[in-house]
Amino acid sequence: MIGKLKKVLIITYYWPPAGGPGVQRVLKFVKYLPQFGWEPVILTVENGEYPAIDKSLLNEIPDGLKVYKTKTFEPFLLYKGLTGHKGNIPTHVLSKSSSESFIQKASKWARANIFIPDARAGWISSIVKNGLEIIEKEKPDIILSSSPPHSLQIGAMKLAEKSRLKWIADLRDPWTDGFWQKDLPRTNYAIKKDKSYEHEVLTRADGVVAVSKSIIELLSRKVKNNYHIIPNGYDENDFKGIEKSPSDKFRIVYSGSLRESQIPHKFFEALSSLNKKELIGKLELNFFGTVHPDCIKSITENNLNSIVKFHNYLPHDQVIAKMVNAEMLLLTIPNVPHNEGILTGKLFEYIGTKNFILCIGPANGDAAEIIKNLHSGETVEFNDNPEEIILKRYHQWSNNKSEKVDNNAEVFTRKNLTKKLAAIFDSQI
Numbered sequence: 001m002i003g004k005l006k007k008v009l010i011i012t013y014y015w016p017p018a019g020g021p022g023v024q025r026v027l028k029f030v031k032y033l034p035q036f037g038w039e040p041v042i043l044t045v046e047n048g049e050y051p052a053i054d055k056s057l058l059n060e061i062p063d064g065l066k067v068y069k070t071k072t073f074e075p076f077l078l079y080k081g082l083t084g085h086k087g088n089i090p091t092h093v094l095s096k097s098s099s100e101s102f103i104q105k106a107s108k109w110a111r112a113n114i115f116i117p118d119a120r121a122g123w124i125s126s127i128v129k130n131g132l133e134i135i136e137k138e139k140p141d142i143i144l145s146s147s148p149p150h151s152l153q154i155g156a157m158k159l160a161e162k163s164r165l166k167w168i169a170d171l172r173d174p175w176t177d178g179f180w181q182k183d184l185p186r187t188n189y190a191i192k193k194d195k196s197y198e199h200e201v202l203t204r205a206d207g208v209v210a211v212s213k214s215i216i217e218l219l220s221r222k223v224k225n226n227y228h229i230i231p232n233g234y235d236e237n238d239f240k241g242i243e244k245s246p247s248d249k250f251r252i253v254y255s256g257s258l259r260e261s262q263i264p265h266k267f268f269e270a271l272s273s274l275n276k277k278e279l280i281g282k283l284e285l286n287f288f289g290t291v292h293p294d295c296i297k298s299i300t301e302n303n304l305n306s307i308v309k310f311h312n313y314l315p316h317d318q319v320i321a322k323m324v325n326a327e328m329l330l331l332t333i334p335n336v337p338h339n340e341g342i343l344t345g346k347l348f349e350y351i352g353t354k355n356f357i358l359c360i361g362p363a364n365g366d367a368a369e370i371i372k373n374l375h376s377g378e379t380v381e382f383n384d385n386p387e388e389i390i391l392k393r394y395h396q397w398s399n400n401k402s403e404k405v406d407n408n409a410e411v412f413t414r415k416n417l418t419k420k421l422a423a424i425f426d427s428q429i
Contacts (some may be wrong), residue, residue: 005039008425009140009165011127011156013120013149015044016061019054019313021232021256021345022172026146027060028235028414029421034062036422041138042067043131045123049074051257051290056315066138070130073122105185112184117175117194120149127155128162135163141429144421146170148178153201161204166428169205172232174215177338199223206428209421212366214341230420232345233412234352238317242324249284250394252358253326255319256346258291261334264360265298270387272302279394283307285330288319323353327397328390333361335382340365351376351409356393358386374409 010030014022030040046069061067115121134140143165145156153169160167175198176191186194202208202223209228210216216227275283285308299308314322323329329350333342340362347367350357357377359367368379380386410416 003037005034005037006142006425006429007039007041007138007140008033009041009043009131009134009138009143011043011131011143011145011152011159013045013048013123013147013152014050015042015048015067016057017053017055018048018050019052019057019316020050022146022148023054023057024316024345025170025172025232027057028233029144029418030065031060031062031235032415032418033422035415036419038422038425040065041134041140043127043134044069045072045126046070048072052313054313054315056317068130068134070123070126072120072126074119108185112186113190116190117154117197118149118151121151121154123149124151124155124158127152128158131155131159132162135159135165140165142425143167144170144425146172148173150175150198150201153205154197157201157204160206166206167204168207168209168424168428169201170209170230171215171219172211174218174338174341175201177218207424209424210341212341212343214338214366216341218338218341228420228424230417231343231412232348233414233417234348234409235414236352238320238349239324239352242321244325247284247325248282250279250282250328250397251326252283252285252328252330253322254285254287254289254330254332255323255349256289256344258287258289258295258332259334260292260294261336262332263292263295263298264330264332264382266383267330267332267358267360267386268298268302268304270385270390271307272304273387274390274394275304275307278391282394282398284309286311286322286326288322289313320349320353323350323355326353326355328393329353329355329357329377331357331359331361331367333359333365333367335361343367343370347371348409348412351412358389358393360386376409 010026012026014020016023033040111119143156143160145153147153156167176195199222202219202225205225207226207228208219209230211231213229216229220227271283288311299305331347331350333339343366351374357371359371359377359379360382361367361379363379363381371377371379378389
């Protein structure tokens with residue numbers, strides 16, 4: 001029997017109706033924390049700029065949850081005004097493209113060198129000001145800040161200092177070593193300033209949580225602290241009641257955004273070869289989410305337009321169903337330095353489907369290790385040809401010998417991961 005719940009103030013930029021994996025991580029923590037003795041209180045933004053909108057996630061917010069929304073300055077509004085961009089800003093907007101205009105290049109330079117550490121820095125002052133008011137009212141026992149955007153960690157740091165509360169920083173991605181940094185035209189001053197912010201946050205946090213051991217190894221070489229691994233995961237309840245429908249096509253599914261550094265050129269070449277020979281008319285590749293323009297170019301160059309379908313971002317429950325109804329799930333780890341620790345949220349939802357995963361990325365990476373240990377699929381490097389793997393899986397499917405992967409992945413359920421987070425909170429108070 002759990003007695004009176006302790007309280008945690010959770011600072012997050014991404015919150016429903018925002019879509020994407022960052023929302024899932026925090027939303028599932030919020031769902032399960034009360035089972036382990038903690039009542040969450042949310043501090044987020046009002047009308048944030050998100051890569052995707054998923055109003056269905058509003059239904060997953062627990063009844064009675066206290067959510068405080070504050071105003072923020074969004075430079076992406078200026079970007080929209082200058083470029084004439086309509087709708088949501090896709091994740092790949094900072095990636096290099098062969099078709100960039102002068103306005104886009106100038107906007108990217110301003111974003112990289114004026115807004116440090118990132119374009120959400122306009123929220124920092126509100127985190128401190130409104131956060132102090134919320135703390136006075138709610139009397140939380142601890143603060144959790146989940147990023148990116150990493151600028152919110154600066155606000156959380158200042159809030160913890162003023163309130164004298166314990167503070168845990170949750171980093172879903174690296175900071176100054178993030179793979180997107182290579183696409184930013186940063187000055188030496190901006191790079192130095194960003195690194196100083198990172199060092200200060202890592203030094204002053206009472207504990208640091210990251211999604212992979214490689215990220216923690218990266219951070220711990222810079223600053224010593226109390227580091228904890230809590231990877232992303234999957235919620236078993238999200239898969240209940242979804243039945244797989246039959247198809248005369250070998251369906252390959254990619255879910256989420258795809259940046260320039262993730263384009264699987266060799267994979268496209270392999271599909272092109274197979275579509276001309278053994279598997280002509282049998283393949284179907286579906287992208288659910290935004291893709292970089294150069295990816296579309298590569299698909300066209302490989303004569304794959306007839307078998308590739310692009311779909312807009314789908315609500316979370318619908319994209320889960322698309323993953324379940326696949327014969328193969330495609331995962332691409334950004335092909336950049338320090339990519340060994342990249343563990344996207346979709347990897348674990350892929351695992352939750354128990355379908356075969358083809359991972360394209362570092363063979364010595366954390367994603368490859370998890371996939372191997374759980375017997376959930378295979379990993380190939382970006383320069384490797386995955387044709388034989390695709391062909392093997394196709395023959396198993398066509399001969400009705402495909403089986404669900406028995407991966408024993410309970411350690412990655414959202415409930416079990418939230419239990420670990422609650423234990424970290426308990427150790428701090």
